[in-house]
Structure formats: C-alpha cells, structure tokens
Amino acid sequence: MTDFFKSIPTITYEGPDSDNEFAFRHYNPDEVLMGKRMEDHLRFAVAYWHSFAWPGGDPFGGQTLDRPWFGDTMDLARMKADVAFEMFDILGAPYFCFHDADARPEGATFKESQRNLEEITDYFAAKMEGSKTKLLWGTANMFSHKRWMSGASTNPDPEVFAYAAATVKGCMDATQRLGGENYVLWGGREGYETLLNTNLRVEADNMGRFLQMVVEYKHKIGFKGAILIEPKPQEPSKHQYDYDVATVYGFLCRYGLEKEVKVNIEQGHAILAGHSFEHEIATAASLGIFGSIDMNRNDYQSGWDTDQFPNNHAEKALAFYEILRAGGYTTGGTNFDAKIRRQSLDAEDLILAHVGGMDTCARALKSAAALLADGSLETLRRDRYAGWESEGARAMLQSDLTSITADVLARNVNPQPKSGRQERLENLWNKFV
Amino acid sequence: MTDFFKSIPTITYEGPDSDNEFAFRHYNPDEVLMGKRMEDHLRFAVAYWHSFAWPGGDPFGGQTLDRPWFGDTMDLARMKADVAFEMFDILGAPYFCFHDADARPEGATFKESQRNLEEITDYFAAKMEGSKTKLLWGTANMFSHKRWMSGASTNPDPEVFAYAAATVKGCMDATQRLGGENYVLWGGREGYETLLNTNLRVEADNMGRFLQMVVEYKHKIGFKGAILIEPKPQEPSKHQYDYDVATVYGFLCRYGLEKEVKVNIEQGHAILAGHSFEHEIATAASLGIFGSIDMNRNDYQSGWDTDQFPNNHAEKALAFYEILRAGGYTTGGTNFDAKIRRQSLDAEDLILAHVGGMDTCARALKSAAALLADGSLETLRRDRYAGWESEGARAMLQSDLTSITADVLARNVNPQPKSGRQERLENLWNKFV
Amino acid sequence: MTDFFKSIPTITYEGPDSDNEFAFRHYNPDEVLMGKRMEDHLRFAVAYWHSFAWPGGDPFGGQTLDRPWFGDTMDLARMKADVAFEMFDILGAPYFCFHDADARPEGATFKESQRNLEEITDYFAAKMEGSKTKLLWGTANMFSHKRWMSGASTNPDPEVFAYAAATVKGCMDATQRLGGENYVLWGGREGYETLLNTNLRVEADNMGRFLQMVVEYKHKIGFKGAILIEPKPQEPSKHQYDYDVATVYGFLCRYGLEKEVKVNIEQGHAILAGHSFEHEIATAASLGIFGSIDMNRNDYQSGWDTDQFPNNHAEKALAFYEILRAGGYTTGGTNFDAKIRRQSLDAEDLILAHVGGMDTCARALKSAAALLADGSLETLRRDRYAGWESEGARAMLQSDLTSITADVLARNVNPQPKSGRQERLENLWNKFV
Amino acid sequence: MTDFFKSIPTITYEGPDSDNEFAFRHYNPDEVLMGKRMEDHLRFAVAYWHSFAWPGGDPFGGQTLDRPWFGDTMDLARMKADVAFEMFDILGAPYFCFHDADARPEGATFKESQRNLEEITDYFAAKMEGSKTKLLWGTANMFSHKRWMSGASTNPDPEVFAYAAATVKGCMDATQRLGGENYVLWGGREGYETLLNTNLRVEADNMGRFLQMVVEYKHKIGFKGAILIEPKPQEPSKHQYDYDVATVYGFLCRYGLEKEVKVNIEQGHAILAGHSFEHEIATAASLGIFGSIDMNRNDYQSGWDTDQFPNNHAEKALAFYEILRAGGYTTGGTNFDAKIRRQSLDAEDLILAHVGGMDTCARALKSAAALLADGSLETLRRDRYAGWESEGARAMLQSDLTSITADVLARNVNPQPKSGRQERLENLWNKFV
Numbered sequence A, B, C, D: 001m002t003d004f005f006k007s008i009p010t011i012t013y014e015g016p017d018s019d020n021e022f023a024f025r026h027y028n029p030d031e032v033l034m035g036k037r038m039e040d041h042l043r044f045a046v047a048y049w050h051s052f053a054w055p056g057g058d059p060f061g062g063q064t065l066d067r068p069w070f071g072d073t074m075d076l077a078r079m080k081a082d083v084a085f086e087m088f089d090i091l092g093a094p095y096f097c098f099h100d101a102d103a104r105p106e107g108a109t110f111k112e113s114q115r116n117l118e119e120i121t122d123y124f125a126a127k128m129e130g131s132k133t134k135l136l137w138g139t140a141n142m143f144s145h146k147r148w149m150s151g152a153s154t155n156p157d158p159e160v161f162a163y164a165a166a167t168v169k170g171c172m173d174a175t176q177r178l179g180g181e182n183y184v185l186w187g188g189r190e191g192y193e194t195l196l197n198t199n200l201r202v203e204a205d206n207m208g209r210f211l212q213m214v215v216e217y218k219h220k221i222g223f224k225g226a227i228l229i230e231p232k233p234q235e236p237s238k239h240q241y242d243y244d245v246a247t248v249y250g251f252l253c254r255y256g257l258e259k260e261v262k263v264n265i266e267q268g269h270a271i272l273a274g275h276s277f278e279h280e281i282a283t284a285a286s287l288g289i290f291g292s293i294d295m296n297r298n299d300y301q302s303g304w305d306t307d308q309f310p311n312n313h314a315e316k317a318l319a320f321y322e323i324l325r326a327g328g329y330t331t332g333g334t335n336f337d338a339k340i341r342r343q344s345l346d347a348e349d350l351i352l353a354h355v356g357g358m359d360t361c362a363r364a365l366k367s368a369a370a371l372l373a374d375g376s377l378e379t380l381r382r383d384r385y386a387g388w389e390s391e392g393a394r395a396m397l398q399s400d401l402t403s404i405t406a407d408v409l410a411r412n413v414n415p416q417p418k419s420g421r422q423e424r425l426e427n428l429w430n431k432f433v
C-alpha cells in the first residue's frame, strides 16, 4: 500500500445532489438501463500511460508532475503498478489499458525489454487476482523511442519492421496472459513527414502485411479478443495512414481484413480529422467495424490532441446514442485516453478528473438510453426512409438507368421536397438530454 | 460572333520576358517535355459553370456580373455557347467541361429539361466541328435545384433517386454524343446535415447501387471514357460521403467498383479534407484510381471552397510531380473548376484569370518534368527503401510474428535511425522549381 | 392576420416534463433568478432577415423556402411584417432586430429606397403599438447589393462611402423612431480579398472616420442606445477588419472611440476567429466594451458561418456565466441571428427552431445563475489571485526591474507551482449544469 | 575548434546553376538591390535554441539528436557556443538570437542561473570579437521550467512575477552587453488553460505593468534597440494574450505603449491565428509597429507550430514585398526560428536547412524588389484609391452624416462597381516571382 492517495476515500455513488467532491453524482454501477447494469454498459477503462507515466511535459515545457515512481528501474515499475491498482480500486474502474513502455523500463536490448515486460506482466497478473479490475486492451508503444522515428511496420528499414513484429508479439502475449479483451494498434508514426522521401505503395503493403501477421498470430494463440486499429489523421506524423474510420475501412478491404479488424475511435482524433465523434461511431457501426472508444475530448480551439477528460454530457450523449443504436459494446469499452492538465499537480486532481469523466459519461448514457427507449426519434427516422420499403423502390434498385428513365418520363416524376425537421429533432433530443 | 470579348486578342506564347498581359509567358503548347507536347501533358479544360453560368453571388451578396446571356431561354443558352466557344478559341483551350444545368434552361418537367439538353448538345456538337476544343467530361448538376436538397441517389425519397437516374442517363448520353473523355460525379448533397434524421446504411447502399448502374450503363452504351468521382469533405453538406480519396476507395471496394471508377481530385477539396493536393494525387495513384484533376486552389485562410485560379507555380509543381510520377494523365486532364472573384467584373478578367492559371500550371509542369528527368530525387527515394529488396526482407514478409521474434532475439536486432534528409530534399526540389 | 402560422398555438411555459412540442420546457419569462425576471435577463430577439427574408439558398443551391411574401413590392413588405409580428406574438419575443434591406424593397434610387424604408418604419411603428415586442437593434445591410462589393466605408470609391453614410443615417433614424435600444454595425465587406489591391491605411482611416461620424450623429439626435460593432474574422471577405473583440478594441483606441462603442458578439464568429464564445464575452467584459450577443452557433466541423440555433445548454451556460459575471445586459440582449436549415421547409420548423433556442438559453441561464449564486467558483478564483492583494505585491507593481531583482536575490525567491485544479473546477461546474 | 561540422565547407554563393549542395544558389550577400546589399536587406539570424538546444523530441517521442554538447554543465555550454559560432561562420550568418535557457545551465537558485548566464555572456562576447556575427536579439525563456506553468508576468503568484522581472532584467543586461539590436518577449504561457480559474483583468494589468517596467528599464540603461512582442494565438497555452498583431496593438494602446513597443512576427504564428504572414506584416506596418520577423513556416495541414524552414520562395515573396513597401527593416531582421525535422539527424542537415532557408528568402527578396522597382503594382494600387485624393472626398471626411445624406440625395449618387482585377494583379505578380 503506497501513500500516494492516502487522504482520498473510495468513490461511491451519492446522487446528483451530493456536495461531496469525492463521490459520483451520476455513475451508479448497479443501476439498470435497458436491461443492463450501467457498469456493463460503460465498461470504463483507465489509461496507464497518461495517469502513471506522463511527467507533465508539453512541446514548450518540461516535467511538472512529481511522482515517487518516476524512473527506470523494475522497483519503480512495481511501485507504479501498486499506485495504479490503488487508483483502480478508489474509482471502482472495471478495466485498464496499457502499452509495454508504460509498464516496464526499456532494456538495453530487445531481449531485456521483453524480459522486463514479462516480469511486470506477472506482477500485474498477481495484482489482478486481488482486484476486480480487468484488462480492456493491451498495445505496443511503437512511437516514442527514436528507433520508431520513421515508422514501425512502415519503416524504410526492414530491421525496424522486424523489431516491431517482435514487439507486437510480446504485447499480444502479455495481453493474452492478462485476459485482455482486445488488442489495439495505433500507428502514430505509420505515416509520413514529407512525400519527397516516401514510397506510399511500399509502406502500405508492409503495413497491410504486418496487420495480416497480427491477425494470423491472434488465431494461432487463440486470442478471443478483437484486434482494433485506432485512427488518427496526424500528430505526431504530418500525415497518418489510419486517417479516420472510412480510411481504415478502405485499408482493411485492400488487405482482406475487413472481417478481422475493428476500430477504436477517439473523440479527439475524430475532431482532428474534421468529423464529429458521433459521425465516426455511426460510420464504423454502419460498416460493421465498430469496436471501442477512447473517450477523451479535444479542445475545439486547439489544433492538436489535448486528450482532456470529457466534461459536456450533452455532447457526449450523441456518442452514446450511436453506441446504443449499434447494440452497445461487445468486447469494447470506454477508455479514458485522457490526461490531466500539466498544471493539475495534486493526487486529488488525478482522481477527480476520472470521477468527472465517469459522471459525464454516465449522465450522457442515461440520456441516450432514455431517448432510445422512448423510440420517437427512431420512429421518425424510419418514417423518413419508409418509401424505400415499397416494392416499387426495391424493384427500381434492381433495375437500370434506361428503365428508370422510361418510368420517370412515363409518370412525369416531379419529386416534392419534404422538411428535414432538423430543429424539431434537436428539440426532441433536448427533451431527453 | 458575339462582341463580348471583342477587344481581346487570341492568346499566344511569347515567353517569360513578354510585357504583353494577353500572352502566355510559360504555356507553349507545342513545346516538348519528356517526349510529349505540353498541351498533351496538361490537357487544360475550361469549366462552363464558373465561367459562363455564375452570376457573382456569395452567401452574403447577390449578382455582380452582368452578362448578356443570363436568362432562361434557349436563345440565351445558345448565345452563352457562342461566347464560351469564343473564349475557348482565344485561350486555345483543348477541352471544356459542363453540367446539364450550366448549358440548358431548366424545363417545367423532366422531359422538357431533357429536350433542352439534347438541343444544346446538338448545338455544342455543331460548334465543336468548327473548333479544336473537345469535351474533357460531362456531369449532372444534382445539387442546385431544391429537389436535390436532401440528396440525389441518397435521398430518403425514391422518386428523387429515380429523377437522378434519369438525369445521369441524359448527361451520359450527352457526354457520349460529344465524344467526352470522362464522366464525373460530384455528390455535393450526397451526405447529411444531421445524423439525427439520417440512415447511413440505406444512403450508402443506394449510392453504391446508383454507381453500379452508372457503370453498367457505361458498358451498355460502349462509353470509352472513365467514370470519375470527385471527392469533397463538406460544403454544401455538413458531411459528404465522398470525403476524400481514401474514403472513396473504401466506398468503391464496398460496392465492388474499385476497378471501374477513378477519382477527379480538386485542390480545394483536398485542403478542406485536411490534406495537401499532392497527397491526394499520390494516394490515388498508389491505389490505382487516379483519374483527373480540378486545378483550382482554396485560400488557406478560408474554411470554404474559394475555387480560385492557381497562382503559385512552386506549390503546384508538387502536384504535377506526382502526376508525372504516376505516368501522367490517360483520359484525365487539368480542369479549371475556378471562378474569378466576384469583384472581377470585366471580360478581360475572365480571360486573364485563365491565362494566369495556364501559365502557373505550365511553369509547374516544367519544373516537375525537369526534376523527374534529372532523376536524383527518385534515386534517393529508391535508396531509402533499398533494404526491402533484399532476400531477407522479402522472406520476412512471407513469415510470421513468431519466426521474426526468434530472429530478432537471435541476431539481437537493434535498428539505428537514419536521417530522413527532408531539408536536403527540399533544397534539391528548389533547384528545379 | 395572415394564415401562415394558422395551426400553431401561442407558446407558453409548461415545464421540463411537457410532451407538447409547442411549449417551453425551460423558458419561463416571469420566473425570477438573482432578483430579475428571466425575460429581463435574456432579452430575446428575433432576427428579421433569417426568419423572413432568407429564401433558403446556399453557395451550391437556390431557393427552397416558399413564402407568400417573397417579392419586391411594398405590399409584400407589409405582409412580411404582418407575419413577423404574428411570430413575435406566438413566441412572446420581447425584441426583434432588422436591416433596412430585410424590411423594404430596394428602390431605383437612394431616395426611393429611403422612402420605402420610412414607410415600412411607420408600418412597424403602428404594429408595435399593438405588440409587446420592441426593437433591440437596427442595422444597415451594406454587403448584399453589388455596390458594396468592395466595401462600404472602406470602399476605394468615395461615392460608396457617401452612399453608406446616407444609408446608416437612414437606418439610425429608423432605429430611433422605433425606440431601438442599440444600433449595430457589421462590416461584412469592410475587409479585403487580396492585399495586392488594398491600401490598409486608407481603409482603416476611412472606417475610423465613418465610425466617428456615427457616434457624432448618435449624440446629435440624442439616441440613447449603444453603438455596437459585430466582429467577424472573414466571410464574405477573405479578411475582415473587425476580426474579433480584441481587434475591435485596438481599432476603437486608434480612433478614440473606446468609450463610445461596444461589441455585439456572435458565437459563430467567435469560433471562426479561433476563440470560444465565452472567451469573447469575457474579453469584452474585461475591456469594458461588452454590449450584446448574437446567440447562434456554428457547426464545429464547418469552416463557415452556419448560423444555427443553439441546442447545447451545457455549452451555452459558459456564455451566460460570463454575461452574468459581467453584470448582465444593459442595453444588450440575446439575438438569434440564426436560420433554420434550408431543408426545414415548414412554418412549424421556423417556430420550433426559436422555441428550442429559447429553451436552450433559459436552461443555460438557470445553470449559470445557480453557480454564480452558489459562489464557490468565484471564491476559488479569488483565492487563486489572493497574493496580488498583499501590500508587497502592490508595492512591487509600483517598483522597477532593478529593485525587484534585488529583492529576488535577497530573499532567494523560488516560486513553487500550485495546482490549477482545472478538472475539479469542471466538476464543480457540472454540478450546476 | 570542434569537429562537429568537420567535413562541411564554408558556404559561398555559386549561382542558380550550381550543382554544389553546399553553396548558395540565390543568396549573394554583396549583391545590391534597390541600393542596399542583400545581406543588409535580409539581416539573417540563426536561432540558438532550435539549432543547438533542441534534442529532437515531440509530444509522442523523445530525443533523436545526439549532440556531444548536450548536458547541464558550463563546459558543455561552452562547447555548444563553440559549435554555434562555427556554424555562424560556415553560413556567413550576420546575426544570431538566444534565450538565457538555451545558453546556460539552469542553476539551483536564481543567483546561480544568473551567474551562469553572465559567464556564458562573457564567453559569447569573446567569441563575437573574432566573428562577424552579431546579436539580433536576446530574450528570456519563461515557459519551459515548471515555475512558469501558469504564466510569468500573468502568474497568479506574485513571486513568479518577481522571478520573471529579475529574469528579464538579466536577459536585457546580457543583450545590452552583447550589443543586441532588439529585445524580444514571447509570452508562451501568458494566457490561460481555462477561463474557470482565470482573472483576465488582473492578468492583463500585471502583464501591462510588466511591459511598462521593461520599457522603463530599457530607457534607464540606454538600450538603443527595439522592444518587440512576438504574437502567437495559442500553444502551449489554450489561449495566448498576444494573439496576433492587431490584438497586441490594442494591448499596447491599453497600457500606453504603442509608441514604445513593436512586433516580431512569425509566419507560423500568423497561420495559427487565421492570417497570412503578409497580412500580419502589412497590418503591423500600417499600425506603425512593424519590427522584425521569425521566418519559419508552418505546415498548412498541421494545427500546431511546426517551425519549419521556408522552402517556397513564391509564397515568401509576398512577405518580403510588404517588408520592402514598409521601408525594410530598421533594427529588425530575418530570424530562422526554425528547426530541422527530428528525423534530420546529421550535421549536414542542420547546415543545409539554413542554406535552403536563406536561398528561399534571397530569391523571394529579389522578386519582391524587382516588382517594387518596376512600380506597376503600386501605380495600380494608387489609382484604385485616387478618388480619395480629390478635394470633395477630403471635405466629406470632415463632414457629417446629415450633410453627406443631403449630398447623396442632391446628386442622386449611385456608385457603379469597378473591377478589383485580382487575377490580373496576380499575373503581374507572377511576372516577377
């Protein structure tokens, strides 16, 4: 037991009127919505990296956070794990997520890094036995070390591809060992800085082959979870290949993987790509590749990834509505890939940032569930497209331009516009949010 | 012979030192670069809509341009065509492009609109006999009339889909009749305003089926040109389905059309989607779907489509370099989907805007061709990826994560980063631009 | 009595649980918050232009809205006024706003335009006698007609400046005649398209002198209202001189007007300028120039002015909190410079868009008022800066670099960072929103 | 003599056709343009921080650059200076710029940091005796250390203000000692992360008072250079007070400093604020506060400061044209606040990045000077505004709304729009670029 959170109580649900900062006002794990417990709907996860491995730097400033576990030894790595699991307990977090590099010190060789990872995986496993917190997903950090500076699977140097393959194998093994429910790939450096030195075709083919190997290995080891790609348009790379959900879908088709791989969608990345978060979720759902989400917002006035905790339930309700419409999560969950501001120095800030994020999501979920249960919006949507259920419309789709033209001429077709009723639907929305 | 351009001479090449505003300084159609005439490289096209049908309005203001042919009669439509072909002659433009709605008055019924189109198509055909200007592509305007306000092929109302099908058939017929080398679809309203009233799945399936019908009809009538989709992320729609090249590729795969349909890439649309123009071209080339371009720039400080004539040859050289690397155009060309500013009231402005755009492109092309002919940049690119041509690297790609990991451990792989040399490549670039 | 809204009842407050679409759920005019009626806090205004003069066009499409009063005669202008005042009654709107061009047909000469304006002003005055709706502000449309295409007071042609001066005089007279509480200037074309043809110095000086004349005229006629500038960064102009609140402040200082002129801040314009709405309000308040707001949102994914009705109360609460902190409106109010989507064809859409907007604002206001009344946030803010109230800190501000340096050395000053507590404050915020 | 650049020759001018990568193709220091040597026009400066103190990190990755002088001792600081002056010689750079933190190790106390700075200042002074390179400007880094995390002069803690005052005094003294021609303040943390914890009024007043103290100290010590503020809209702060040139102007007016302080304009910051670079320069010139520039571009597709070397001479010509129109630099210069990409690992990359940047600027300058010397563009500009030189126009500006209206009515003023000729001017531009 560390004393990092020593004065902080376990967080429990006290309801909307509570004056207790260290309580949930909206997240009530056992409350049932649409036949499912709130905890099972939301499947919250804490991100190991932002909460325990980030020193508070930004592009113009260095470390602000003092944490007793910062450093490069296995002992410190274990202290970090101790603190992390204490926080999971305080929050009642059902899941966490981690990269190899968050959890273990980098070794002098791949072998040593791998051994460190295995040790810390064992340590995690032991801690998880005494904890209710499970692993939502594991992943490999293939962007921080300088070896990755020009890409991992897309690196011009085949040695880096090899190192990446070995790294991902190690992380998949660790994920499997810990009962992880998904494995995520975020290709922060799978992109380019300048077209002048880039061969798009070679990089795409190598990245496609790499992903096939990941899928093959998943089947080989019997990993039951989902393989997820996390799209992002840019940053750190000037251009990232997994730009957004639609781009990833095209990539999956190109390499025959659209049935094997899904997406982990981050709100901030959706914004950077010029989309709304709900757009990306709805798009993935309609393409059959929706997996999981990273529920951390960007600042609308900042052109980079701010990874902030969500704090506007009315906005997030749109995201949860699309998730519920899609049937909810299967293996996915709500990961806070979110960091406190670098001025938020205190242990309390770290806890309360999560409490606020969880409450924001819970409130958003309740609104979304109420609206979906009500059914009015879905009825109006169905009505709008009802014409397409007619026999004539179905026949037309089996037809051809020549026949349709003949019909247009014969019937003197002259379609009359009908109101899209956007504002009325927004009002209906606001009745529930 | 109208007198609209009466005081304006035919534009000819006079070289970089010419003081004559009404001359080309860089575009010399017969000059040979890399074994091909410049005219055949560039394949310039004038856009009928912006040059002859646009009254100068913007979202906050009405008509500024007075043109004697503005109005809704067939006589005025013919006068418009007369002026247009006069301009094509003055510029020596090898191609033009048009929508149905630019060329003919809207009729009271589909039948009447179609008859008007046929008449004006005949009129075009007659004019083309006495002209060197050919049709680069035809297209249908399915976004201006209020019937399209909620989409064409993606409309919730099947009657609109029918009307769209008949419209496209008419435009494909006109394009075929005029010897058009491509047929373009831009889905300005194929998107949504709000997810609240939208069924993404139905809309995508209908749009996919529509495009299949277009391809089927192309084969039926023996149209030899390419079918092209023009991506755009938004505007007028809040979200447009053909967001960018990568999104279109995914869509084509989804509906089995990736071998049948290519893209027409517009610089301004690339920018709106968060890409560089050269990125979109290089991406399309690497996916095998590069078709043609709309060479009109956006203002980098404006968040909407400004459709300006290109005026920075150094920037456009990047685009032409990617086109040349891809082997140049086959059926495609360089269309100016560009409009003069609404304050550019004079006939001279319209001519000189095109002259400037053509010169900018010619200059860019020459730089790009010189650099490609020089070969240094491509040599450096090949060298950077040379490792992937080794037997070991090829074998690794046929391998699996387990074997690669064994190899990494056995050889203690420890990749050393190599300089990406971006600034040196930019300097090399600037030697030629 | 027209029959445009014939089936639509007067909107009254029915509370949050009402199932009646045609009722307020949150806006209860007589409810008292912080000692003031909600109606007097919010001071809602309807914008004549978007609601009654806009045909539904966008840059890619024409008219979608059919309104019986569309046309260019005085009779139609009166019918438009009849409908407008019927809508004001239905909504219980305490205010409206208008431009000359919304209300009267353009004449063949300035004289005729002016006479039309005077007639319609009289007609408004008569209608206002039988109505509770007052005029929040009047303004001149100096951007739609082609004469303004290169600016009004900043036009290179002095004749346009003269025409603008006469136009503003006419609109100020009309505003005074109708008891308007403010007069607004939005300089949509007071900017430039290209620096190549622009003289920034002449344009700024002329615009400054113009504004001085407006202030002089205000005093001459004894107009008691405020003169307000509405900032916007761009659109229609590539660059607009009244870019944002801070820019306007500098402009006012440059021409000695910072005590005479305030700002009307629009949410959408704040976003386009790279700010949050609350930033612009707080900035104006801190500079002593906060006047009024245009409460219409932009779409965060669209790079142009979408002028949508607000629909996220949680976000708008931030704006109302800053307004309340600044002491609330004096002459200002909450104007909906908002338009329904062009697909929202029905009379019901127009009414319900306003109902939703008013409810969103009312809800936001209530949250903001509760938080301000609670006082916790302001206490925390004061505490954070408490050091500046010490005598030592005050003395330091009267001091100089040399003395302060001596003190730093003497005391070995070594400041320790304190948590900014952003997430905790956001949680506090969400307790009230 | 270090051996860092050992294989790299001194760079000299060899002309556009040179095949030597290590030569200038356009920058010819002694070439005379408009009566002034090119070196004296351009006044290039190297930025100490990016070239010698930056390890190659970004928000997602750590150090990539290995430099023998990295570390925290005075010996290493001297080695860094040795290498820096070797690079200045290789490039023939007439100027450099530095922050305290780039040049000296941070001490355990202010006193120690100050002593380190003084020592390194002496070391610089000694090196400058044997060098032609002078100091363009000095500045203080008040954003990297955690003490500055919530601002320097705008910090809620008066102790930080004191520390900032002592820091700036030390840096001004060093600048004075080294004959610096300007002193720059960039307020990277003078802004806020959230309005919820911010007192805008207190922060602005403290920042204003701080700047007054800086100006007072300048006069006290007889510093002859200019005090410059470098605007930036955001990053690292969510909002920065010195947003752009117009905002800084308003701030200077508010605190009575508009005659005392000028601006240092960075291209990348202009872009982030929604402006073009040339806009910011022209605006500053028209306000009388143009000082100097940081000539480093942003990537148009990236929403953060990429600080890249300029590589498009056609674009930069617009900036130099505005500088020349404004009369050229007085104390200012062309500073490369630019960093090589973090993949550009080699010593050659660092040198050649500067060579490319200098050549790009030289080429841009030559174009701009030729166009200005030609005079056509300025003649056209003057002609456009010629109406304002008439007696009638001047009289109107001394008049009032009532008199002007009478005149409009009497003369039946009806202004006719004239073409703005944007495209023709762009063609004229391109004749020279």
Ligand SMILES: [Co+2]
Residues within 6 Å of the ligand: A266, A268, A269, A305, A307, A337
């Ligand atoms: Co992120």
Ligand SMILES: [Co+2]
Residues within 6 Å of the ligand: A230, A266, A294, A337
């Ligand atoms: Co993420």
Ligand SMILES: [Co+2]
Residues within 6 Å of the ligand: B266, B268, B269, B305, B307, B337
């Ligand atoms: Co376009």
Ligand SMILES: [Co+2]
Residues within 6 Å of the ligand: B230, B266, B294, B337
């Ligand atoms: Co286009």
Ligand SMILES: [Co+2]
Residues within 6 Å of the ligand: C266, C268, C269, C305, C307, C337
């Ligand atoms: Co607006």
Ligand SMILES: [Co+2]
Residues within 6 Å of the ligand: C230, C266, C294, C337
């Ligand atoms: Co407005």
Ligand SMILES: [Co+2]
Residues within 6 Å of the ligand: D266, D268, D269, D305, D307, D337
């Ligand atoms: Co910068």
Ligand SMILES: [Co+2]
Residues within 6 Å of the ligand: D230, D266, D294, D337
């Ligand atoms: Co800078």
